[in-house]
Amino acid sequence: MPIWNWQQEDWPQFRYDTAKLSGLEAEFLRNSGIFIGAIKHVTDDDRHQLIVELISDEALNTSEIEGEILNRDSLQSSIRRNFGLTTDNRKIPAAEQGIAQMMVELYRQFDTPLSNELLFHWHEMLMNGRRDIKDVGGYRTHDSAMQVVSGPLHEPKIHFEAPPSKSIPAEMKRFIEWFDRTGPGGKSPLPILTRAGIAHLYFVCIHPFEDGNGRIGRAVAEKAISEGLGHSTLVALSQTINRARKVYYAMLEGSNKHNEITDWLVYFAQAVLDAQAQAQRMVEFIIAKTKYFDRLRGQLNDRQQKAILRMMQEGPDGFKGGLNAEKYISLTGTSRATATRDLQDLVEKDALIQVGSLKSTRYHLPITFKL
Numbered sequence: 001m002p003i004w005n006w007q008q009e010d011w012p013q014f015r016y017d018t019a020k021l022s023g024l025e026a027e028f029l030r031n032s033g034i035f036i037g038a039i040k041h042v043t044d045d046d047r048h049q050l051i052v053e054l055i056s057d058e059a060l061n062t063s064e065i066e067g068e069i070l071n072r073d074s075l076q077s078s079i080r081r082n083f084g085l086t087t088d089n090r091k092i093p094a095a096e097q098g099i100a101q102m103m104v105e106l107y108r109q110f111d112t113p114l115s116n117e118l119l120f121h122w123h124e125m126l127m128n129g130r131r132d133i134k135d136v137g138g139y140r141t142h143d144s145a146m147q148v149v150s151g152p153l154h155e156p157k158i159h160f161e162a163p164p165s166k167s168i169p170a171e172m173k174r175f176i177e178w179f180d181r182t183g184p185g186g187k188s189p190l191p192i193l194t195r196a197g198i199a200h201l202y203f204v205c206i207h208p209f210e211d212g213n214g215r216i217g218r219a220v221a222e223k224a225i226s227e228g229l230g231h232s233t234l235v236a237l238s239q240t241i242n243r244a245r246k247v248y249y250a251m252l253e254g255s256n257k258h259n260e261i262t263d264w265l266v267y268f269a270q271a272v273l274d275a276q277a278q279a280q281r282m283v284e285f286i287i288a289k290t291k292y293f294d295r296l297r298g299q300l301n302d303r304q305q306k307a308i309l310r311m312m313q314e315g316p317d318g319f320k321g322g323l324n325a326e327k328y329i330s331l332t333g334t335s336r337a338t339a340t341r342d343l344q345d346l347v348e349k350d351a352l353i354q355v356g357s358l359k360s361t362r363y364h365l366p367i368t369f370k371l
Contacts, residue, residue: 005205005259006163012174014198016262024269025191031276032229038283046286052079053315054234054279055107058222059099062215062238065245070096079104094129099215101125106219110226110233114179116172119208122219126212133210139168140210148207159249160256162207171206178202179220183227192228196221197268198261205256225272236278240271285315288367296351303332304342308351311365322355322362 005011042050056075063070071093078100080087092100102125112118116139124137135141146162163171179199182190190198200221207213218238226233241248247267255264289312300308307328311318319327328339343363346352352363 003257004161005256006171008259010259012178012202013259014202015260016194016265018194020262020266021191021194021269024266024273025193027273028193028269028276031273031280035234035276035280035283038280038287042283042286043290046290048083048085050282050286051107051234052076052083052085054236054282055079055103056100057236058238059096059103061236061242062218063095063099065218065238065242065248066214068095070099075100098125098128101128102219106223107232110223110231114176114220114223116176119172119216122216123209123212126215130211135210139172139208140165142210146207159253160205160207162205168206168208172208175202175206179224183224184230192225193269193272194265195228196224196272197265199224200268201252201255201261201264204252221268234279235272235275236282237272237275240275240278282315285367292351292365292367296349299349300346300351301342303334303338304346304351307331307342308346308365318365322364323352324362 039047039050053076056072056079059075059079060070060072074090074092074096077087077090078092078097081092082101082104102122105122105125120137127133127136130136140146142165146165147158148160148162149156149158151157181187182195182198189195200217203217203220204213209216218241222233222235222237225235248271251264251267255261307323310331311323314320323343325336325339325343328334328343329336332339332342334342343352343354346363347354350366353366355362355364
């Protein structure tokens with residue numbers, strides 16, 4: 001009795017209800033137009049910052065989904081270096097260097113045809129510095145079963161078992177042919193979100209590499225989205241998935257025993273729409289930040305400027321729980337009396353909003369968003 005989807009007679013003929021996806025596809029295209037219109041109002045410097053921020057967020061989150069925690073500052077430095085932007089001269093660890101290079105190449109060369117060679121190249125970058133992987137830059141060749149498991153060693157729970165290694169070349173040949181056939185200009189083009197959602201699920205069910213399948217699978221999905229739009233995409237997909245990664249894993253597991261995948265595609269499409277909203281929020285934040293500093297130009301002292309810039313680094317939400325006097329003192333190295341005067345001055349200038357009183361006093365950025 002077959003257990004997994006790739007063991008079914010209809011593999012990989014995925015079935016789904018297009019009617020449940022048509023509205024989501026239309027909303028995605030509308031939002032894409034809004035995003036393009038908004039980003040036109042961003043300066044070149046701010047656009048570079050936005051790209052670096054979103055790519056570094058994606059690199060951090062796609063790694064964290066797989067349990068790997070990377071250093072944000074090292075990632076951003078490496079990404080800026082790959083774009084030829086000014087950066088510090090810090091030494092970048094191998095993991096941060098590898099995924100930064102992969103994500104920048106994905107962004108800049110989204111229209112490079114998918115091939116074994118491209119996937120091998122991504123894998124080499126992603127596995128940069130790894131010594132525990134036998135097949136780096138190539139599909140897995142080990143004889144043992146490729147399983148996704150959890151729980152104790154004496155009683156593991158098998159969430160999925162992928163096709164055996166010997167079948168991977170043929171499976172990937174068929175996958176790449178499908179990806180080419182369903183893309184813009186292909187013989188059987190699919191709507192953008194439908195193609196991206198199938199591509200991700202199809203790829204991770206093959207699980208062609210010894211490690212890195214989730215990260216490369218999400219990269220393939222982002223490539224499909226960019227190809228569909230005809231330009232490099234900036235959506236916070238991995239960030240959105242990571243916020244509810246238990247749901248993501250549950251949806252993958254719920255879709256690996258059959259080839260009717262409507263629920264998966266609806267979930268994935270909604271995740272992309274949520275990711276679009278987050279990217280749009282980042283654009284609005286950058287525009288609001290520029291207006292904020294234009295309004296306050298010449299009115300902030302060095303301490304205030306440093307504290308505000310540090311809050312801005314946290315993105316649209318600022319510091320979790322807001323800024324307080326202790327954080328201000330820690331950031332600026334000033335006395336409590338000076339911190340109190342500085343913060344009160346910022347409130348009077350509408351540079352910060354004060355909430356609460358006494359020990360519960362917190363300060364927030366006066367920046368609001370449509371989303």
